[in-house]
Amino acid sequence: MTKTIVGYANRLSVRSGDEIAFHASTYGSGATDVSLVRLTGCDDPDDGGIFEETEIAAEWAGRVEIPHQPIFAGSYAAADGVRAIAGDGGIHFAVFVWQNEWVNSRQCLMSLGRNKGGARLELYLENNVPQVVCGDTAVTSRPISPRRWTLLLIDVDASGQVSIRQAPAPEHGLEMLHTHAPLGDVWNDFHSAPGGDESASPLECWFGAANRDGRPAHAFDGKLEQPAFFDRVLRDSEAGLYWNTAPGEHAGLPCNHLWDFASHISGQVAEDRGGASRHCRIVNLPTRAVCGRKWDGTVHDWTVDSSHYGAMHFHSNAIADAEWKPFARWTVPADLPSGLYAAKLVQSESDDYVPFYILPQLDAAKPAIAFLAPTASYLAYANFCIQPQFAALYPQMREDTEGDALLRAHPEFGGGLYDMHPDGSGVHYSSLHRPIVNFRPKASNWAFTADGDIIAWLEQTGETYDTITDDALHREGIDLLDGYQVIVTGTHPEYWSTTMMEALEAWLARGGRLMYMGGNGFYWRIAFDPNGTDCIEVRRAEDGTRAWLSEPGEYYHSFSGELGGLWRRLGRTPQSLVGVGFSAQGFGGSTHYRLTEAAADPRAAFILEGVESEVIGDFGAHGDGAAGEEIDRADFALGTPAHAIVIASSEKHNALMLRAKEELLQTMPPGIEDPEVRADMVFFETASGGAVWSTGSIAWAGSLAHNDYGNNVARISTNVLRRFADEEPFRLP
Template identity: 40%
Template sequence: MHAVDPTRLDLCREFRDNPIGRHSPDLQKLVKLLRWERIESRYLLVQPRRGDPWFLAHTTGPKAHALEIFRDHGFPDLPSAYWALFKARWEANTDERLVLDGVDDPVIPRPGEGDLTLNASDRPILSYSDVFSTEPGGRVEFKVSAEGDAPYHAEIVRLRCGDGTPEGPAFHETPVESAVTGDYPARAQTIDVGSYIDVGQPDAFELESFTLQAYVWPTTPGKGEQAILANWDEDAKHGFALVIDEEGGAALYLGDGKDNFILGTGVPLLERQWYLLTASFDGATRQAWIGQRPLVQLPHGDTTASGASGVDLSPVRGPGLRIAAWAGDGGRYNGKIDSPVVGNRALSTGARDAVMAHAVPADLSDALVARWDFSQEMSGTRIVDVSGNGHDGATVNLPTRAMKGWNWDGTEYNWARKPEHYGAIHFHDDDLYDCGWATDFAFEVPRDLKSGIYCAKMTRGDHEDYCPFVVRPPLGTATAPLALLLPTASYWAYADRHSEVEWRERENVTGYWAALDPSALYLHEHPELGCSLYDEHADGSGVCYTSRLRPILNMQPKEKLWQFAADTHITDWLEAKGIDYDVITEDDLDAHGYELLRPYKCVMTGTHPEYPSLRMQEAYETFKNEGGRFIYFGGNGFYWRVSYHPDLPGVLEMRRAEDGIRSWLADGGEYYHSFTGELGGMWRRMGRAPQSVAGTGMAAQGFDYSCPYERTEASHDPRAAFIFDGIGDDEKIGDFGVLGGGAAGWEVDRADTALGTPPHALTVATATDFTHAYHWVKEELTHTHSANTGETSPMVRSDMVFYETPKGGAVFSTSSIAWAAALSHNDYDNNVSRISENVIRRFCDPAPI
């Protein structure tokens, strides 16, 4: 039933002649089958450098796994590359050569015939800044890692348009005269990736005898050595540590700097099962013991195990204690740890037997060196030692807190109400908060510098790297009646996304084939840059923290038209139309609330403001109720709830709880944010559907074609006359555009009074001519069925909405990500541009609406 029919060569001809679509129903079925290939072994496309041909490649696994690239045949454009990829997948499924009309073109290479590599990408310059948004008189520090010996050149530019595609408006930047301009010496800066707890204090843990205990829930026990409790220097091989060893079982490491001793159970731990691990060493008798006791002993394949041995050495002073890591290379742990304890004596034989029999920690109350309670101060980075000895620690690289512990029993799902059941921390070997790079140069922002989007631009030869930042007016002031609110929370949510390779469903979700552009390829080969909120960690758990304090490759000009680059279509158009504007950010909005918006007559969003915090939502509501004019200039906005860290700058949290279109699922019982205690997930599930913010909310997504709007009867209401000034009654609105050839597309929203669209709102235009690739959002389905696509469901549409708000305010929503990409068509002389200008100029007019 799920096999490819090798006799249907007619479908192959159809795809060859029209690789983009639209496709017949039978070809749609075939394509969907071909898109179910395994992540560990499938063909995809790669482009090692911008402007290079596309090449077929074959995967061997997720990020950090080598790709086999077939460089003998390059493809000049995506349509020809898609045909090659289709052909490769078809042949892999049928085990036959696909020969049409006697021609085998292109000839598909087989695995083993290409170059297996993790060095295909070329990105010698990387950068990030300490702040993203600043004001005149502020300072922005830039941290750069540049390979090789040759210097690089740096300058500050003002960015008008960051679209680097030939189809879009011309890329436009303007140099800014500043002291930054000049050449800088290259230096490579490293990244210490992986989370752990640093306790340090080597004096306190210089113990002649000791016991180490912790509950653990390992997620990759077979990946190699991983530290649990370690006063261990891996390079010098001295100290002691409780670890998971190369065999995947619990082990005790001892070392004196000359020799080291390993005592392991020899029995691999099972993934995602709770264990009590215990290690003990008696310095007087030189007797060592290790034990692993699953909390649930399985009737088949029990992994209970222990071991004892005499030791010919005594461990010497270690470098200080770490949890989930050791000092030196490697050793980073994947999984949960709960209730770790260090005691200053060994266990008796009876105590060891009791641990193994009952899975209850030994009583070390008379010998406590440290006992850490991870359920305390859950929102911060401090790790509290409750022994009374003051050996507190601090988290490094943001391990995930507020996670179910060994004793969670399902009686409470909110950690704040029963923190003792959430005493686990989940560590990941690819967690990253701040690269911690040194500053290479800084920009002192002139007090007369105009608000806008700027970049530090680094170049060397034909290599370049951009580090964007925003200059906003001082808080409480405005230099224009209009503010463009950049959706920076969404930028950080998507930062350095790996889903082109790792999300198996992605091709069937998006409707296009996996194609790694230079940035996506570099990220695949360099997982040390961290993950996005759309990714899974290396151990398969979802990523719920993201940080901007690292190089973010997909948030630069000339990148894929998504988020940041797409939002510069708006600044480009505003400049072309001579409309004065300030630029502000969602980071600023979460920090300052309504006070940021108060000076403006009109605020407009970017193309995809998907991730608001509670404070943002409250600011929008106050702004509208106080007479502000609000323009929702995108699609799929106001969808997921995020929280900013209370102490650490540049960090967001999001838990993908309870429904919604999502690339991973939060585990039951882990829906509440650790930063704030707020329930995570969709705003709709919390009584604040997107329709309550701007009149429309997420209806569908699809990424093959966009389509035009058509005016409705409500568009002729005198209240909406200003919107359609200069627009014909039967004129198709936006039957053009850079994204999919139309103004309604990619992700689109609809009105619904049951979800919060005001009853007096006017739906003045709607777009409905979507393809099968667009699917009605799953959170609205009460049952699974097939009538849920752009071709079969009336719920798949994009509604343009207008309504008035108190005190002379108003809201206008375009409800489409693709809208802004149509603004520049015909040199900005088109009906999408005309409607946008009509609305903005009226909304900036102080006369009440």
């Protein structure tokens, strides 16, 4: 079925009194039935999953006409009121350019024109060849080399004669191409200004994309650094001097404008260090804190010396905000309990859900239990599609979904942190403000939908609980957790900011009880956008099981200035926090656990009460087992507390369950049975009366509902939940 309606919300989580906006676009009829629902199960019922929705009254519900709204992807930097025309009537422009790989499309480096439209003067790369374009006339130069900084100097005199100079480094000299072909009548139209005073007529300038009525087109894949407009032609010797200046410096050269892309790296502007001070606004998340022409390997932290980080990396498919007009704005009433909600959109046989979380009221009494929804992981996996290398290993993952088809039809929705841009560079940022086709119920049983299995289990236990979220934890810190006795995680709480991590550590130190009901958790450090957009950033530094590599020198987050990478490599291992850490991944089927001898320890008796079999979880939604997909094991050398009990361990994984690469000092020989590839169920007490219980498996939640919850996975989980909710303190052995 072809999807004809898709939407998104502008918030991941809200409280009563907050406003949330719902945005949508249609690809068929505009008539749409919209409603508010509460979700207590997110699996696809056609595959036997648990799906529960309850309609909630809302004043905006009903039949709504929703228009088609396009998305214009592509990152760029824009400045208005630019005085680009020099005193001699010409235009003299310079910029440093770097491309990772050649992209076989026409891409715009600079677009200059009047604020009210009309003719434009533009600089393109096409098949790595620079072109100066005005109207139908193009003046071309020599090719530039990939992965090498090149200075381009563009001079157009008052009559439209063009000179293009370029140099890969000043010691190699400047190559000059002169053309005597004028740019023609279009240049005259562009050059003419109201009142005949070209020097006084401001223009608008975009870097990284062509400006088409305020929308990006022909967007660039590559880095730009220190674009500038000069008041006259620079001599070759002055061009060499310009190369050697630090970002933002002009060495006394006659700059009308000089944009310093090393300025305000965590913000949304770049300063103009020239005389006119027309600062750039940054649109659609070009990657910041990336190495510029000055980077020489002596600096790795941009906060120490930003002169090495004077570039922006622009991307033709980057998207920060779809900018769709909302079909509804809603102030959350006080009478709705916390939980998972969605705006439901229905057109004939096509539907879509726009999920969001309602947090408990700030002044409300807190129950003992809270479910912590891993919204950072949802953003990280946004619009994830199966990569060819995974499909080759796991043929069953090749199944085409409705979401896959939608993403192929609409690549402008953008990717998540597992995708790469067209030039082969990794996607560092993921934004909420666009359609995310797998942040939906009934999608593949992974992350968001799999967490619905935990919500459904919590509902059937009859225990009272609140729902809180990663993004709220980052905003509010430990204040969000204080007052709860038990925190239940989702299936894949993989991405954690420093604020989140410190809040959880402090809460555990105060006696909290944590139920870690997943795998591959507490793995990557992330940063949230300090400008309050809920956008997250990752830097995949040095190690870890990952889809792409950060460039050397680009391991520090632009949003926070913190070193990125694995929490394990940053000295805060998951094992020291929850007793287990990432061990292996494999998607060729799941298996079961078997109780260990340590399970007979009286300290674990409450966990196994009513459990009669030593085999745990040999059933479920993930290939017939509760241990699978991504699994964690105990490791006392990496920080698992010495008194922790390994209650059960998985066994009989197939050959496609592969050890995590950060675990290996050398390549594991093929065909060997690796004893370290296992999921461990672990329990331990803390000094402050709290405790931690970890399942060590993403697949655990998929086994909860088996036999209408009449199974040992659900029994163990419920035993732990109720004992953890009991106020009686735990004691260290």
